Amino acid sequence: MSSRAAPRICVLKGGLSVEREVSLSSGHECAKALRVAGFEVIELDARGDVAQRLIEIAPDVVFNALHGRFGEDGCVQGILEWLRIPYTHSGVLASALAMDKARAKAAYVSAGLPVVNSHIATKAEVMAAHVLPPPYVVKPNNEGSSVGVYLVQEGANTPPRLSNDMPAEVMVEAFAPGRELTTTVLGDRALTVTDILTDGWYDYDAKYKPGGSRHVLPADIPTDIFDACLDYALRAHNVLGCQGISRTDFRWDECKGLDGLILLETNTQPGMTPTSLVPEQAAHSGIAFVDLCRLLVEDASCDR
16 A cells, blocks of 8 residues: 555446446445545546556556456456556456356366356357257356356257357356355355345346345255355355455255255356345445445455
8 A cells, every 4th residue: 555645446347348337336336435435536447548547547456346358357457467556356367267167167176066067169059959958058158247148948949049249159058947046255254145036037137127136135045055055155266266255156956955056156256236245245244335345455465
């Protein structure tokens, strides 16, 4: 930190990914909280000139509120390491690893964590024939927030028609039935478990539109499942090398007990919007939103 009366924090938000609008909301909320915490805050929409703008702003810390590609995949983290500006959340390697779903799954398996069968396939292969027996899910290998997710129902006669904006290679993953659970890890502590209830698929709108989903916190689930979520989330956080905060998502088929708990993915830049899960879990654990943002700033560093 510098000798300024109040440390200068640059909140990176917006950016270039398909999750831009969510990031703008996350960044706005975090900037408000950091001002309340007493920091000097400058908000920066992370466009192509982000390195030059950061040099001009000369912040003491960058609060990374970006989501998706370029902000969550190690790219902006590399810029910050090059500029030697301390920053929040995970570093270059953990960010890149978590964002690549296939490689993250390989890391989970190495740590003995349960995942479902999946393949990387070309877009053409997926549209030509069923890569897996239905039901299965098709999604980009390196996007988040349920962007571009296709659910192929059991009994589907034909493979999905993917939109033009889907990448050339995608992940095809066996569908994991059951309830949607999630756990936040802050530092070295798994906070709690949320059960996410929706009327349909937990898609982008369900995640971010008011009323799109209902959160049961803490989740009303058996103790062994609750404890396993906490354990698996912390192990996922550690095997990926995450720093600061992460959120790991699960599916749980209650008909199968503990064998029905499947780890889906870990988010290194979880949402910080008014409907986001992490601020809810932090508040339930006695950490106000202002304090959560302050803790992340205090944890910031290079060489993450």
